[in-house]
Amino acid sequence: MNTLIAITGLGIFCLLFEILNLRKAIIPFTILGLLGVLALNFCEFGMEQSYYNNMITVSKFSTAFSSLFIILTIFLVALSHNFYHNHPTKISDFVAIKIFLLAGAVAMVSFGNLAMFFLGIEILSIALYVLAASDRLNIKSNEAGMKYFLMGSFASGIILFGICLIYGAMGSFDVLEISESSLSAELPIWFPIGMILVIVGMLFKVAAVPFHFWAPDVYEGSPALTTALMSTLAKVVAIATLFKLVSGLNLISSLENQDLLHTFEIIVVVLSIASMSVGNIMALRQVNVKRMLAFSGISHAGFMLMTLLTVSASAGVLLYYTAAYALAGIAAFSVILYVCRDHDNEDITNFHGLGKTNPLLAAILTASLLSMAGIPIFSGFFAKLFLFNQTIQAGYIGLVIVAVINSIISVGYYFKLILAMYSKEPNQERTGKPFLIYAAAVISIALNIALGLFPSLVLDLLK
């Protein structure tokens, strides 16, 4: 709870800094502030408390994921410095929006009431709409913002409708009360229907097939930093929330009571296979790096959905997977931001010869792509390993084999980028070594490798 208040306060401070004309201090101040919030969040770890009539419930799950969100936001704020150097007057707005977005994200994993859940999702989404359209003179960015807004508001509407149906069935918005009454033998049909609608809305936010159509266009059109945010933070938040909804509302046992569990499992398996296959196959053909990563994100969403099959045991696995994926994503986007900062597109040709001109950044991008592809010693490998382990334990060996085949396919497009960096001649001069970009890239990949060397640190958090 204190975390949420502190984050909101920090966002307001960012706006005040603009008024006081302290723009230069805004990034260091925000990073320090976020580090403070992170420390505060660590202190809350292990406490199980609820506030404001169960509006917010702090649990291990919520604090662990909040820490991940805060760390990701620190990186994204650090990257803002160079990204907005041409628009110094707007930097406080953009940083403040990111902080508010973080507040929404934290609310989404610590809700104790469906009203709070909806508030969180709206805070996050509206911030994202604004950020997607933030390059206001660029027609593509406008398009991205508009598309995302239209699609996103539909999804929000569907979620809201679902919540209403759940309320109609249970007579309460409170998660605890719903989860208790969901175990009763006779439930009105509205409850599963409402849950389906909520899950559909969340799948849209996750960008899982078949609700993924907005992602490539929006990712490509948005400013690169916003794309970084969407593909790391926003995706992680959405999948964590979806997981919390399914586990928090006792959906699995409730479905079991009504003999619907098998159907649910089939749906999850199908969605997960469809997401990873469609994402991977489409990614093979992309020449725009942002679009490619959008499709790769869709396929990773498919992997993350596998955790829904073993809800009771896989919270730790999900945390590990999302951390590995998001940290690799941050490292990759830091390099992309550096390489494409003076270009109006993010085509692979921009990366030609990066291995010769900037060996360090090329190595970092390579490492992050290898992590996403699941090569050991990077944490992406362990994430997949734990996920597969969990899934085989639950008896879905066929799903794991499909996932394995998808991992092989994904190497194809990740390596396209690696090949471009190392086996093509450089076609442009790259000057300047912006400190914050380098720092963000190095630290995020170092964290990624550290997670790979000591997986138990994260994996055992949610036991």
Place this chain on the structure above:
Amino acid sequence: MNVSTILIILLIGAFATYFSGDKLSSKVALLFSLAALGCSILLLNNYNAGENISLITSWINQPKISFALNADGLAMAMVLLTAALTPIIIFSSFGNEYKNAKAFYGLILFMAFAMTGTFLASDGLLYYIFWELALVPIYFIALIWGNGDAEERRKAVVKFFIYTLAGSLFMLTAFIYLSQKANGSFLIEDLYKLNLSACEQFWIFLAFFLAYAIKIPLIPFHTWQANVYQKAPTVGTMLLSGIMLKMGLYSVIRWQLPLAPIAAKEYMYVFIALGIAGVIYGSIVALRQNDLKKLLAYSSLAHVGLIAAGSYTLTLDGLRGAVLQMIAHGFVVVGLFFAAEVIFRRFETREIAEMGGIRTQSPKFTSMFLILVLASVALPSTFNFVGEFTVLYSLSQINIWFAVLGGTTIILGAYYMLRMFQHVMLGETNSKTFADVSLNEGISFAVIIAVLLFFGFYPKPITDLITPSLETILQVINKN
């Protein structure tokens, strides 16, 4: 002191090499690889004295993964092979200039690190991690420092990477499945104890086979090999053919056969036949090659086919012959690729048609090359003869026709190798001059030849080293 010391030396060496700068890097790399060799010899002494040089500590709690390095005779033999070949390979590259040498030599040491780890690891997951790690450096070595047309090279290398990764991911799935059966443990002892049904064993065997058949490579998974061997820099080719292939063969003996013995017995004939098919196919294709490196690649395909056939016989002789031949082949193939490199340094060609007339200009090189060629065709008194003969003997115990067909490797091998020797070395004087071997080159050749001849006459130290552990593995295979 335990075997992790070797790994630490190599890993530190890889980073030290990278940070020592382009000029010093080759010497630093050589130094560290020699240190690793010294350390492994020391450890071998301790091992022979009966000391425990294995290591086991827990690493990840859930699922239970341990950092377990088990050094038995078989593993030590392979570690020594790696430790001995790495300095030779590094030293042999001293005549070449590499761009960004620090990264190049750093990657070589890193690869040696990963391969040594693969041989030592006795936890399924740890083994898998090392196995995959070895793939990354060779990918970059072949891609960045390779030769030939960039576009073709890119295709060949990516194909190689995706192929091998595809195979090993199925192995990973098999490991996860096995560990579920063994209550979450990946330790080799626990996996050995499992009693799986024949059907389960069949699928496990197949998953492992996919990984190893691609790495070794066995027919029909060999299509990546010749192109990558040709396109990679010679150092990369030596690493691939000298050591990395042996990772696959070693893993067959260490992991595949004991984990799925019923399937191994059931389908023994199929897999021996695949190996022998590789022998004949490799030999025949080698006959028609014009590129020296490609010819050696196909000859290597033939030899490893025979080694694989030997391991699948599941007899002590077969396994022992396979291991002996692995070591012998490792040395001889490194020597042959080095000879190809020596010729390339002077003639700047790999086309056999453009060579010839070297003998008159450089007698020393000719005699050394001849010894290597003869060793490669398993002339008695060379180490290769010991290995190849034992394997053929074991094949004859299974079915005499396997031995007859496998024996063609010696006949066909002699034919294409001597024909190659004739076209490359003999003949009219070449218009281009060929300087005789330099001191550095001579040392590399001399070491390789000395090893081949010494163990050709006296293979007992190696057989003594490997036999007990092979017997243990056979016990596991025959436990039912």
